[in-house]
Amino acid sequence: MAELQLDPAMAGLGVGGGSGVGDGSGPGRGPPSPRPAGPTPRGHSRPLAAIAQPLEPGPGPPERAGVGGAARWVRLNVGGTYFVTTRQTLGREPKSFLCRLCCQEDPELDSDKDETGAYLIDRDPTYFGPILNYLRHGKLIITKELAEEGVLEEAEFYNIASLVRLVKERIRDNENRTSQGPVKHVYRVLQCQEEELTQMVSTMSDGWKFEQLISIGSSYNYGNEDQAEFLCVVSRELIILPTALYRNRAKRQR
Structure with a gap:
C-alpha cells in the first residue's frame, strides 16, 4: 500500500479539520500557499529562505592608535x-x-x-x-x-x-x-712619613690640591716598626694679571 507523504512546506495549512482542505467542512477554500523557490530540507518545519537570513553587520576594524596625535x-x-x-x-x-x-x-x-x-x-x-x-x-x-x-x-x-x-x-x-690672564700652577714637594701622610693631606691650606704621591723606596727602623717615607706633590693656581689690569687694580687700592 502506497504511503502518502506531505510536503513540510504545506504544514502551515494543517491536516484534518484545521484548514478544511479536502473535506469541504471548513470555511471557503483559499488559494494554496506559495511554495518556496528552492528545495526544502527534510526534518525542518520552516522553509530554507527563513533559515538563511542575512547577517547583521558587525563592528568594523579598530581605529589606528595615535591618529589624533598628529596635532x-x-x-x-x-x-x-x-x-x-x-x-x-x-x-x-x-x-x-x-x-x-x-x-x-x-x-x-x-x-x-x-x-x-x-x-x-x-x-x-x-x-x-x-x-x-x-x-x-x-x-x-x-x-x-x-x-x-x-x-x-x-x-x-x-x-x-x-x-x-x-x-x-x-x-x-x-x-x-x-x-684674569693665563692660569699657571705652583708646585710644592713635601716629604713625610707614612703615619703623617693622612694628617698632612687633610690639613692642607685652602687652594692647595694633592697631585701625586711618590714612595722614596727606603725605610728605616724607628723603634720596633718600619717607617716608610713618601714625597707628596701639591699644587695651587697662580693667576698672572696682565700689566694694564695690574696697574688699574694698584691705582684703585691707593
Missing part, C-alpha cells in the same frame, strides 16, 4: 631648514615668540606656511638648534663652532627670558676668565 607635532621652516617638535616643547615659555605662534596662534604673529604646512621663520637655522634644545631639556649647549653672542641674539628675538639671562651669565663668566 601635537609642529613643523618649522627656519631659514630653509626643517625642524620638527611638539607643541608641549614650544609651550615651555608661554611668552615666547614660538609659543604665541604655534600654540596660542596669536593673530598678531601672522606667519605664512610653506607647501608642507610648516611655519616660515626668517632666521638663521644654525643658531636655532641651541634654542630648541633649551626648550626641550632646559640646558644650554653651545658647540665650539657657535658664538655665544649669536645664541644671545636669537634668544632675544624669540623672547625666551630665562635663556637670555643664562647666555648673558656665561658671556660674563668668560670675559672675567679672560681678563
Whole structure:
C-alpha cells in the first residue's frame, strides 16, 4: 500500500479539520500557499529562505592608535631648514615668540606656511638648534663652532627670558676668565712619613690640591716598626694679571 507523504512546506495549512482542505467542512477554500523557490530540507518545519537570513553587520576594524596625535607635532621652516617638535616643547615659555605662534596662534604673529604646512621663520637655522634644545631639556649647549653672542641674539628675538639671562651669565663668566690672564700652577714637594701622610693631606691650606704621591723606596727602623717615607706633590693656581689690569687694580687700592 502506497504511503502518502506531505510536503513540510504545506504544514502551515494543517491536516484534518484545521484548514478544511479536502473535506469541504471548513470555511471557503483559499488559494494554496506559495511554495518556496528552492528545495526544502527534510526534518525542518520552516522553509530554507527563513533559515538563511542575512547577517547583521558587525563592528568594523579598530581605529589606528595615535591618529589624533598628529596635532601635537609642529613643523618649522627656519631659514630653509626643517625642524620638527611638539607643541608641549614650544609651550615651555608661554611668552615666547614660538609659543604665541604655534600654540596660542596669536593673530598678531601672522606667519605664512610653506607647501608642507610648516611655519616660515626668517632666521638663521644654525643658531636655532641651541634654542630648541633649551626648550626641550632646559640646558644650554653651545658647540665650539657657535658664538655665544649669536645664541644671545636669537634668544632675544624669540623672547625666551630665562635663556637670555643664562647666555648673558656665561658671556660674563668668560670675559672675567679672560681678563684674569693665563692660569699657571705652583708646585710644592713635601716629604713625610707614612703615619703623617693622612694628617698632612687633610690639613692642607685652602687652594692647595694633592697631585701625586711618590714612595722614596727606603725605610728605616724607628723603634720596633718600619717607617716608610713618601714625597707628596701639591699644587695651587697662580693667576698672572696682565700689566694694564695690574696697574688699574694698584691705582684703585691707593
